[in-house]
Amino acid sequence: MKKVLIDLKDIVKTFDGQTIVNHLNLQIYENEFLTLLGPSGCGKTTTLRMIAGFEKTEAGVIIIDGKIVNDLPPYARPVNTVFQRYALFPHLNVIENIVFGLKNSSYASKLMFYGEDNLIMEAQDKYPNKKITKHLLNKLINEKIYQDAEYAIKLVNLQGLEYRKINQLSGGQMQRVALARAIINRPKILLLDEPLAALDLKLRQNMHYELKEMQRRLGITFIFVTHDQEEAMTMSDRIVVINDGVIQQLGTPKEIYNEPVNRFVADFIGESNIIRGKYIKENEIEVLNKRIPCVGYKFAENEIVDVVIRPEDWDVVSLDKAVFVGKVISSIFKGVHYEIIAKVEDVELIIHTYEEVKVNDQIGLKVDPYKIHLMRVAQDE
Amino acid sequence: MNKYFKKLAIPYFVWLYVLAIIPFVIMAILSFVNNEGLNFSKAIFTLDNFGYLTTSSTVIAFMNSLFYAVIATLTCIVIGYMVAYAIFRSHFKNKFLVMTILILPMWSNMLLRIEALKNIMEPHNIITDILSKLGIHVSLDIAGTPLAVIIGLISTYIPFMILSIYTALEKIDYSLEEAALDLGLTETKKFWKVIFPLSTKGIVSGSIMVFLPCMSGFAIPEILGQGNILLIGNVIDQHFRNMNYNLGSLLAVVILIIILGAIFLVSKFDKEGETLL
Incomplete structure (x- = not known):
């Protein structure tokens, strides 16, 4: 101690x-x-x-x-x-x-x-x-x-x-x-x-x-x-x-980085995508109109939650393997990686990837269940 | 610099040449010749005037000037510092206004102020009249004494001291005071180790502004000293009044050189020139 x-x-x-x-x-x-x-x-x-x-x-x-x-x-x-x-x-x-x-x-x-x-x-x-x-x-x-x-x-x-x-x-x-x-x-x-x-x-x-x-x-x-x-x-x-x-x-x-407790922390510490989602049942959530697996969170069934996914945690994959498909709005070279903004289901996501992606291209996205972080939605929101 | 802006200073330069530099040159010439009034036709070059510098009346007047100026400056430093520090530490919202009120007397005519001061220092004046009507019989009978002259000098020039010390104090970054406290200094030690050393520039510049006019002025000793006290300024004044331009000029030039020397010395110690600003 x-x-x-x-x-x-x-x-x-x-x-x-x-x-x-x-x-x-x-x-x-x-x-x-x-x-x-x-x-x-x-x-x-x-x-x-x-x-x-x-x-x-x-x-x-x-x-x-x-x-x-x-x-x-x-x-x-x-x-x-x-x-x-x-x-x-x-x-x-x-x-x-x-x-x-x-x-x-x-x-x-x-x-x-x-x-x-x-x-x-x-x-x-x-x-x-x-x-x-x-x-x-x-x-x-x-x-x-x-x-x-x-x-x-x-x-x-x-x-x-x-x-x-x-x-x-x-x-x-x-x-x-x-x-x-x-x-x-x-x-x-x-x-x-x-x-x-x-x-x-x-x-x-x-x-x-x-x-x-x-x-x-x-x-x-x-x-x-x-x-x-x-x-x-x-x-x-x-x-x-x-x-x-x-x-x-x-x-x-x-x-603090991996498990921010609320929207403010998630937003303030590094860049992140905070998306409204729904906790369906244990190890399953619904986000961006898709049901995907997640690991290790306990909420009430069908509770509305905030889903946090860091830009570097997205995997850019070919369209046939993709869970989400989005349209690239901007793509900026940042030295080590490209910072991409893509629109999926009318939500703009920030994605970091090492490969170049062209603006207006279709992009396939996936995320590892372990990298999804869920937060309780604050009372006043 | 832009040529156009250079021209803006022309009026001042004209003024400077006509009213300061040319007269100075004439004075410098006058101190090396022997002539009557401003008539140069019979002027002859001579160094006789310099002999006058060592006569006892000049030396006494000079020592008097020095003595009064030093006393007045030292007193101004002590009183001025206390006033400036009190304002600096006060919680007035508008400290500038307080400073303005303090230096307000400077805006009235100096001769008027000194005459008024002399009046108060005489045995019978309006205040003693009022007081005696109330049954209080006191009077300040010091007109014509050295004390009167010193009081006059201090009250006239102390605003310069307060102002320049206050400016120096105000420039001290508050975080320096916090740093001193943080490093374990008590309030008293903080003052002597941080605030006072950082305000010495204000003291120096204030001292120059007090010392120089005290040294060369003639109105205050003449009015408050009532002719009993002769400073170098009075001697110069007398010479010019008696149309003895040669000796008057010589003394004035000597004083000017001393003043320039003092400023030069100060600028040596203070390379950034902050003191004189």
């Missing part, structure tokens, strides 16, 4: 009478990479800011590491944030930015951070003939801070840029400084607020890998906010899909 590090209980937040976060409950474990995923304005950043302490909760409790932190200011929480636009201090250079937090903490908290006993032992080793004074310990702490900074710089691959000014850095470098500045404090939790949004695609993909690797190595909990589902898929241990301040689905990337 994993240990719960953050427990959000029934969190509510409104701005100007508009509910941004609506009775949110979420448990976040130690050492996991959790992503809050949703469209802009869904409340994911607000949730993150409430954990960090920048926003007050209206109702509910935030427990971090067994302690209620609702009334704690940001500086008293065991949390560090990587901001969306990095928020690096323009009057300081790279290394000064990185040591900023440690250097400006009080003497008492510095002693606690490095362990007073350890420091005294080290000081005795290093200066055997000297009396251990506050001044001496401070000197030692300072050395340690800069050693830590060097380590952090190495971790984020910024060697050689220590004395650069912030405005002389590229977006990717700033991103790394922001990361180093946060992790040097060894927080239990690192909050990342769309940190990759300003980077170009290639850099972003590299950072995906590096962030995941860093999280594994440091062994701290990462809470990552993004609206980019691909980003969420590649990095996360678990994904929380949020819409209108309500958690839609919580699960591993695989669960």
Whole structure:
């Protein structure tokens, strides 16, 4: 059983009478990479800011590491944030930015951070003939801070840029400084607020890998906010899909992709065809006026359901083997595959295939029973 | 740049040449010659004027100017920063309006304001009259003292300081403050480590805007100092009034060079030139 590090209980937040976060409950474990995923304005950043302490909760409790932190200011929480636009201090250079937090903490908290006993032992080793004074310990702490900074710089691959000014850095470098500045404090939790949004695609993909690797190595909990589902898929241990301040689905990337619980999740995570159908009986559904087999869902007989079929799950087959026959409306080459839009029974379907198909052609389609996902139709639809 | 847009600046350039550069050249020439009034017919080249720079009355006036300007600037920094910070932190919906109200006095005539200030500083004035009618006998008898001049300088020029510090504060990205708190800094530390360093540009530019007119102005010391306090501006003023254009010009040129030197120094420290904007 994993240990719960953050427990959000029934969190509510409104701005100007508009509910941004609506009775949110979420448990976040130690050492996991959790992503809050949703469209802009869904409340994911607000949730993150409430954990960090920048926003007050209206109702509910935030427990971090067994302690209620609702009334704690940001500086008293065991949390560090990587901001969306990095928020690096323009009057300081790279290394000064990185040591900023440690250097400006009080003497008492510095002693606690490095362990007073350890420091005294080290000081005795290093200066055997000297009396251990506050001044001496401070000197030692300072050395340690800069050693830590060097380590952090190495971790984020910024060697050689220590004395650069912030405005002389590229977006990717700033991103790394922001990361180093946060992790040097060894927080239990690192909050990342769309940190990759300003980077170009290639850099972003590299950072995906590096962030995941860093999280594994440091062994701290990462809470990552993004609206980019691909980003969420590649990095996360678990994904929380949020819409209108309500958690839609919580699960591993695989669960979320393969078994979306509702129309919103299915639509938001990747492309998908969501078609109204009918659950005839066990292992059989009716969709697009055809009865086809399906596997592993339990609904009432003759219940109306939403049938989800991912574009890559369609098989394009010759017309005589086809279950569905459609007319190609458009066909676009996407590099690896063709994206085809075909009309079957007046429903437009998105299909990914490796072979070229011409517009206005007839196309035969089939789908593997295992790849069909069924969802209960929402009450309000 | 488009040729058409270049032409838009012509009126200003004409103005600049006629009213600033040509007079300056004339002043520069005047400080190297010895003539009567503006009559150049008997002018002879001389360096005698420079001897005047080291006479004790000039040196005292100069030191006075420096002293008053420094005191006024430092006080303006302290008070101005507090005011600007208070507005910056306030929750007014329209902070610009508040700033406008604060600098409203700047829109009235400066001489008028200073005369009014002098009036209040004298032993008998409208306020003391009203107060004595109410049985309160107090009066502010400081007209003609150094304090009066300093108060005059501060009250006249502090809006520049407030404005430029406020502008610098307003430019600070709020996420920097959040970042500081996030990294474990308390509110006080956040101020000294993030906000104050990032607002120093405002202090520098405000200081220039306060220091220079304090240094070279002559109306305030003359009116509020009532002739007791002589700054370099008053000395120049006297020379010009006495038609001694040579010495007046020389002093004016020296002051101008000092001012240019100061601006040059500041621009050295601030390569992006943000301070002077």
